[in-house]
Amino acid sequence: MAFRKFLPMFDRVLVERLAAETVTKGGIMLPEKSQGKVLQATVVAVGPGAANKDGKVTPVSVQVGEKVLLPEYGGTKVILDDKDYYLFRDADILGKYID
Amino acid sequence: MAFRKFLPMFDRVLVERLAAETVTKGGIMLPEKSQGKVLQATVVAVGPGAANKDGKVTPVSVQVGEKVLLPEYGGTKVILDDKDYYLFRDADILGKYID
Amino acid sequence: MAFRKFLPMFDRVLVERLAAETVTKGGIMLPEKSQGKVLQATVVAVGPGAANKDGKVTPVSVQVGEKVLLPEYGGTKVILDDKDYYLFRDADILGKYID
Amino acid sequence: MAFRKFLPMFDRVLVERLAAETVTKGGIMLPEKSQGKVLQATVVAVGPGAANKDGKVTPVSVQVGEKVLLPEYGGTKVILDDKDYYLFRDADILGKYID
Amino acid sequence: MAFRKFLPMFDRVLVERLAAETVTKGGIMLPEKSQGKVLQATVVAVGPGAANKDGKVTPVSVQVGEKVLLPEYGGTKVILDDKDYYLFRDADILGKYID
Amino acid sequence: MAFRKFLPMFDRVLVERLAAETVTKGGIMLPEKSQGKVLQATVVAVGPGAANKDGKVTPVSVQVGEKVLLPEYGGTKVILDDKDYYLFRDADILGKYID
Amino acid sequence: MAFRKFLPMFDRVLVERLAAETVTKGGIMLPEKSQGKVLQATVVAVGPGAANKDGKVTPVSVQVGEKVLLPEYGGTKVILDDKDYYLFRDADILGKYID
Numbered sequence: 001m002a003f004r005k006f007l008p009m010f011d012r013v014l015v016e017r018l019a020a021e022t023v024t025k026g027g028i029m030l031p032e033k034s035q036g037k038v039l040q041a042t043v044v045a046v047g048p049g050a051a052n053k054d055g056k057v058t059p060v061s062v063q064v065g066e067k068v069l070l071p072e073y074g075g076t077k078v079i080l081d082d083k084d085y086y087l088f089r090d091a092d093i094l095g096k097y098i099d
Numbered sequence: 100m101a102f103r104k105f106l107p108m109f110d111r112v113l114v115e116r117l118a119a120e121t122v123t124k125g126g127i128m129l130p131e132k133s134q135g136k137v138l139q140a141t142v143v144a145v146g147p148g149a150a151n152k153d154g155k156v157t158p159v160s161v162q163v164g165e166k167v168l169l170p171e172y173g174g175t176k177v178i179l180d181d182k183d184y185y186l187f188r189d190a191d192i193l194g195k196y197i198d
Numbered sequence: 199m200a201f202r203k204f205l206p207m208f209d210r211v212l213v214e215r216l217a218a219e220t221v222t223k224g225g226i227m228l229p230e231k232s233q234g235k236v237l238q239a240t241v242v243a244v245g246p247g248a249a250n251k252d253g254k255v256t257p258v259s260v261q262v263g264e265k266v267l268l269p270e271y272g273g274t275k276v277i278l279d280d281k282d283y284y285l286f287r288d289a290d291i292l293g294k295y296i297d
Numbered sequence: 298m299a300f301r302k303f304l305p306m307f308d309r310v311l312v313e314r315l316a317a318e319t320v321t322k323g324g325i326m327l328p329e330k331s332q333g334k335v336l337q338a339t340v341v342a343v344g345p346g347a348a349n350k351d352g353k354v355t356p357v358s359v360q361v362g363e364k365v366l367l368p369e370y371g372g373t374k375v376i377l378d379d380k381d382y383y384l385f386r387d388a389d390i391l392g393k394y395i396d
Numbered sequence: 397m398a399f400r401k402f403l404p405m406f407d408r409v410l411v412e413r414l415a416a417e418t419v420t421k422g423g424i425m426l427p428e429k430s431q432g433k434v435l436q437a438t439v440v441a442v443g444p445g446a447a448n449k450d451g452k453v454t455p456v457s458v459q460v461g462e463k464v465l466l467p468e469y470g471g472t473k474v475i476l477d478d479k480d481y482y483l484f485r486d487a488d489i490l491g492k493y494i495d
Numbered sequence: 496m497a498f499r500k501f502l503p504m505f506d507r508v509l510v511e512r513l514a515a516e517t518v519t520k521g522g523i524m525l526p527e528k529s530q531g532k533v534l535q536a537t538v539v540a541v542g543p544g545a546a547n548k549d550g551k552v553t554p555v556s557v558q559v560g561e562k563v564l565l566p567e568y569g570g571t572k573v574i575l576d577d578k579d580y581y582l583f584r585d586a587d588i589l590g591k592y593i594d
Numbered sequence: 595m596a597f598r599k600f601l602p603m604f605d606r607v608l609v610e611r612l613a614a615e616t617v618t619k620g621g622i623m624l625p626e627k628s629q630g631k632v633l634q635a636t637v638v639a640v641g642p643g644a645a646n647k648d649g650k651v652t653p654v655s656v657q658v659g660e661k662v663l664l665p666e667y668g669g670t671k672v673i674l675d676d677k678d679y680y681l682f683r684d685a686d687i688l689g690k691y692i693d
Contacts (some may be wrong), residue, residue, distance in 0.1 A: 204393075206392040207359075
């Protein structure tokens with residue numbers, strides 16, 4: 001499945017988790033097992049938004065490139081070009097980091 | 100049941116899963132059992148869309164011929180002319196591939 | 199209960215399942231037990247449709263005589279004049295066959 | 298409790314089940330135990346209908362005297378003047394027999 | 397807690413169950429244990445009705461003094477001046493007796 | 496946490512339960528254990544009311560100082576200045592006593 | 595993850611719990627284990643509010659700097675710059691302290 005562009009549907013958001021921190025602040029190497037799931041991610045693609053029952057579309061509230069905080073659970077893993085991405089609903093994203 | 104044309108109802112979408120990849124990128128033959136369920140599919144037929152409680156119909160958001168990504172679970176198997184197809188709700192389709 | 203005409207209520211649809219195929223394509227007789235439930239059916243009677251909370255009625259989307267595909271589960275068996283019929287909600291019918 | 302007139306509330310419908318058939322078509326007497334629950338009934342009294350959240354009342358869709366088909370389950374038994382009646386919601390009545 | 401007047405809130409209705417019949421029609425005294433729960437009651441006080449989400453209040457559909465039929469289950473027991481009363485939602489009252 | 500004024504949010508109501516009656520009408524002292532939970536209470540503070548999805552606020556239907564009847568269960572205990580108060584939703588308060 | 599500014603999404607509110615009281619009023623040191631979860635907190639950041647299905651946004655009802663009372667349960671722990679914060683929905687905050 002050559003990866004052409006992937007467009008999430010409705011209010012789904014495609015994100016890529018940031019690389020796990022392998023070294024603690026104090027410089028100690030973290031074994032992979034104890035590198036918990038990374039909850040920070042970058043938005044890679046966004047859907048058009050969900051339509052309400054009258055067909056009016058509310059766009060998603062994050063944009064491509066933004067850094068967001070994911071919830072601990074949920075999300076759907078999607079493999080594109082052998083890389084792991086995750087689909088979340090816009091409403092499930094906890095917050096975003098603003099420079 | 101000779102297969103005339105099949106029209107899904109409401110917001111249902113009829114899809115045909117792509118053939119499973121039987122050879123890994125490295126050229127290794129994959130035994131059928133380990134060829135997981137294929138989540139990429141082609142849209143074969145679409146319903147008119149679902150009506151909201153005021154009767155206003157919101158058309159489905161995929162078109163015949165588009166390549167879509169299916170969720171891991173759900174869908175109803177439909178056999179037409181001895182071929183396997185699957186019915187999904189428009190809202191359950193995760194995304195589509197755009198050339 | 200002489201069977202006068204039976205009018206389903208609201209968005210219910212009365213269907214009669216097609217006869218099970220007793221012979222495979224290859225001509226092999228199928229023992230009754232292995233003749234799975236027939237999911238194709240003909241629409242025999244339809245209700246007026248369901249009213250939304252403002253009383254506005256949305257008619258059902260199938261008509262008498264149409265061939266439809268039933269879901270695997272659900273439906274209420276109704277015996278009229280010693281014949282088996284089934285009541286389904288309009289929204290539960292998966293699709294229809296168009297000549 | 299002398300039975301004056303009983304008015305069901307909202308969208309409830311009071312019905313009286315038809316007498317069970319004690320003899321099969323072939324003339325064989327049916328022992329009481331095997332006379333299943335009778336699902337045909339006559340409408341005895343109807344409520345004014347349910348109001349939607351704006352207070353607009355949608356009247357019930359059956360009238361006193363009509364023959365209706367009851368669902369297998371549900372309904373509330375009501376004893377009036379030592380006779381058994383049953384209260385069903387209008388929406389739960391499956392259909393009606395039309396002469 | 398001297399019992400001043402008690403006003404039920406929203407769509408609640410305060411009722412007092414009728415006295416249980418202690419003698420059968422045939423004149424046989426009924427031991428208290430077998431005098432089932434009395435489902436007939438008199439309306440003692442009514443709330444103003446429930447407001448829909450726009451704040452519009454739909455008044456309750458029973459009035460003080462009316463005889464009503466209670467459902468088998470539900471209701472909240474309220475003791476006022478050492479007497480047992482019961483609070484029901486207007487929508488849960490099955491019907492009323494009309495002279 | 497010095498107790499300044501506490502404002503319940505939305506449609507919540509802060510109440511203080513009346514003191515339990517320690518002596519029966521007949522003058523018999525009640526051991527603390529058998530003094531059931533007191534369901535009568537005084538309203539101490541009220542929230543602004545809940546907004547419906549259009550943002551329109553429906554004020555709560557009880558006022559500070561009113562005597563109300565609490566449901567048997569529910570409510571959140573809140574300790575302010577070492578005194579026990581309880582938060583209930585306006586809709587869960589059963590009724591009020593009117594002089 | 596250097597902590598730039600964190601913006602909660604929709605109707606989420608970021609709070610920091612007040613320090614647990616380690617000494618009782620009477621001056622007795624409290625062992626950490628018995629210092630229950632602190633339910634008072636300060637609002638650190640607020641989301642824009644939740645949009646209703648027509649897209650109209652209702653702002654949250656607390657502001658940065660306000661002292662609020664948290665429910666016993668719920669909330670999502672968020673670590674920013676190695677400090678513990680908690681995300682709550684606006685609707686789940688019980689009340690606020692007003693000077």
